[in-house]
Amino acid sequence: MIEVNxxxxxRCPTCEAVNIDKSEENICRRCGSFIxxxxxxxxxxxxxxxxxxxxxxxxxxxxxxxxxxxFGVQEGSTIMGGVILLWEHGxxxxxxxxxxxxxxxxxxxxxxLIYLLISxxxxxxxxxxxxxxxxxxxxxxxxPWSMIDVFVVAILAALIHLANVEIVAGTAATAFAISVFxxxxxxxxxxxxxxxxxx
Amino acid sequence: MKLxxxxxxxxxxxxxxxxxxxxxxxxxxxxxxxxxxxxxxLYRYDSKLVEHGLSLSIAGLIFFILANMFPLVxxxxxxxxxxxxxxxxxxxxxxxxxxxxxxxxxFLIFIFPLMIFTINIxxxxxxxxxxxxxxxxxxxxxxxxxxxxxxxDIFLISILVALVKLIGYAQIHMGTSFWALILFxxxxxxxxxRIHISEIWMLRKRIFLAKGMx
Numbered sequence: 001m002i003e004v005n006x007x008x009x010x011r012c013p014t015c016e017a018v019n020i021d022k023s024e025e026n027i028c029r030r031c032g033s034f035i036x037x038x039x040x041x042x043x044x045x046x047x048x049x050x051x052x053x054x055x056x057x058x059x060x061x062x063x064x065x066x067x068x069x070x071f072g073v074q075e076g077s078t079i080m081g082g083v084i085l086l087w088e089h090g091x092x093x094x095x096x097x098x099x100x101x102x103x104x105x106x107x108x109x110x111x112x113l114i115y116l117l118i119s120x121x122x123x124x125x126x127x128x129x130x131x132x133x134x135x136x137x138x139x140x141x142x143x144p145w146s147m148i149d150v151f152v153v154a155i156l157a158a159l160i161h162l163a164n165v166e167i168v169a170g171t172a173a174t175a176f177a178i179s180v181f182x183x184x185x186x187x188x189x190x191x192x193x194x195x196x197x198x199x
Numbered sequence: 200m201k202l203x204x205x206x207x208x209x210x211x212x213x214x215x216x217x218x219x220x221x222x223x224x225x226x227x228x229x230x231x232x233x234x235x236x237x238x239x240x241l242y243r244y245d246s247k248l249v250e251h252g253l254s255l256s257i258a259g260l261i262f263f264i265l266a267n268m269f270p271l272v273x274x275x276x277x278x279x280x281x282x283x284x285x286x287x288x289x290x291x292x293x294x295x296x297x298x299x300x301x302x303x304x305x306f307l308i309f310i311f312p313l314m315i316f317t318i319n320i321x322x323x324x325x326x327x328x329x330x331x332x333x334x335x336x337x338x339x340x341x342x343x344x345x346x347x348x349x350x351x352d353i354f355l356i357s358i359l360v361a362l363v364k365l366i367g368y369a370q371i372h373m374g375t376s377f378w379a380l381i382l383f384x385x386x387x388x389x390x391x392x393r394i395h396i397s398e399i400w401m402l403r404k405r406i407f408l409a410k411g412m413x
Contacts, residue, residue: 001203002202002204003200004201009376011213011218014343017209031336086364094360144353151350152357153360160360160365178299
């Protein structure tokens with residue numbers, strides 16, 4: 001017989017098995033993977049990825065995402081420029097989709113992750129009105145959808161290369177892809193146990 | 200809370216959405232257990248999980264191969280015809296010098312989906328044959344690491360967005376692969392929603408426990 005405190009039960013992020021929190025060197029009893037082994041710098045890894053993602057998000061918005069060359073005339077459009085152009089040309093639904101995927105979701109994700117990372121270290125948001133586990137789950141679920149714009153650029157670039165009309169991906173595509181990649185890493189690196197400990 | 204030993208922890212389950220602790224109870228075949236706090240699905244019980252998983256994975260892999268072999272969409276601009284396939288989208292990025300995006304796209308829409316379905320087939324075959332205790336464990340760990348990085352569904356939506364952008368400029372014809380990709384994505388979503396990774400772990404435990412006793 002072993003006596004366990006219910007608060008000491010944690011979920012393995014890899015295989016979802018319930019484990020007893022031994023605070024250091026937690027190895028999942030079922031799948032053998034580490035359960036966030038770096039307790040001493042628990043949030044740093046996530047912070048590092050998140051800051052990288054935010055830095056990459058700046059050039060992603062400043063440089064052109066898509067370069068259209070028609071009869072030798074080159075024209076680049078940024079993410080926001082593309083959204084405005086689509087809206088003016090009457091494809092409002094697509095403009096909304098691109099806006100949500102490329103601007104709303106990444107910014108929302110940055111804000112939620114910043115909030116979560118701060119709130120597990122410092123006493124804010126302790127009123128329990130916001131379910132932080134649910135918030136974390138939502139960030140994980142919506143995160144990949146920001147890749148839409150990168151895929152759209154890839155498809156258009158592969159499809160439109162004629163003699164006179166050509167579409168090429170811009171510098172922002174690389175920056176944006178890097179930004180999404182690191183936000184996903186930041187979310188994965190976040191230790192859900194910290195929410196529990198700081199309730 | 201008192202427990203017999205560490206193995207008894209397998210009777211507990213933590214909701215993957217809201218982190219509430221629940222005790223696992225036996226449920227009827229084909230039904231599901233729901234979290235009392237947030238309403239998300241905790242687990243299902245399917246007595247034919249191996250057969251369902253195996254047949255769905257094989258069907259999915261066939262559609263994935265079809266989706267990669269034929270043109271996805273074909274367009275006509277100013278008398279010129281152009282078509283794309285899934286591999287062509289990321290190869291075009293490479294030829295234009297976008298190595299990082301190209302590599303990322305290759306993994307997200309080609310390598311990872313292919314890996315997931317191959318792993319699923321091998322895994323369910325092993326479980327069906329009741330063999331490979333350690334190997335199935337490695338496969339399950341690998342599967343849960345790459346699962347969040349498979350983005351076929353997002354790619355499908357991206358194709359639609361790209362096509363709507365082209366309406367008015369070009370004539371668009373859907374290729375064979377487009378329909379195959381839709382079916383592949385539907386199967387992929389169905390497997391993700393229906394077969395939770397912890398259910399495969401529990402199944403694996405039951406299978407090798409029963410085998411060990413014999």
